[in-house]
Amino acid sequence: MSMKVKTRQVDGITILDLSGRITLGEGSVTIRDAVRDVLAKGSNKILLNLGDISYIDSSGIGELVSAFTTVKNSGGELKLLNLTKKVHDLLQITKLYTVFDVKDDEATAISSFTK
């Protein structure tokens, strides 16, 4: 199963609803392209909703990190929403959980972005 991305806007924040697998050759390129498209359209406040991500590997984790640094370097913010237990555990093991701003409620996540 490959990864799918749906894009929506809420209060000036671009939410990417991701579903499926983020792995080498599947979701990793899709995330990269989706984030690049958002930045190209002038938005740099991005919320990645990972609630329907069934699987992520080290390439997928690396892609999340690259997306985070790309958005940060553009002066924006990238946050994570609705981590599954698996993704949560992987971010803990790799000590990335404290690098990302992780939220479990969309409204709270939206209001946490710098206005």
Place this chain on the structure above:
Amino acid sequence: MADSTTSRVSFTLDSSLDSVNKIELTAEQCAQRAGFDEDTIPNIAMAVREAAVNAVLHGNSYDTSKHITASFETTAEALTIRIADQGPGLDPETLPDPLKPENILRGSGRGIFLIKAFMDEVNFRQLHPGTELTLIKHRKPAQSGT
């Protein structure tokens, strides 16, 4: 119920992502048959996938003339997976620690770290050419039926 019979299966595969997926699926099936719990099975499958990705991507560099071999052996004591490539070789001592502050924001370099996190033993062997990774997960007595 866990199967306590010793079994072994091996493949020689192309250097492709299809091979990675096949190896991952086989690892998951072997782990299920060995009676590992539902939290451990995906971790074993992920560790094996990472080893297969390393072999295809970093070892053989997707070279269609090179192959990877994968073997899965289940005994009463452990599930042992060996993944070998025909690449230039890998010195695990030279791999940067992905947990160090200077590496934490790198976009790659976490594969071997995750393999070690999820398996009980990880061994590297130089093949000249190539590298063989051996991944071992010990079975608990109740799993092996002994």
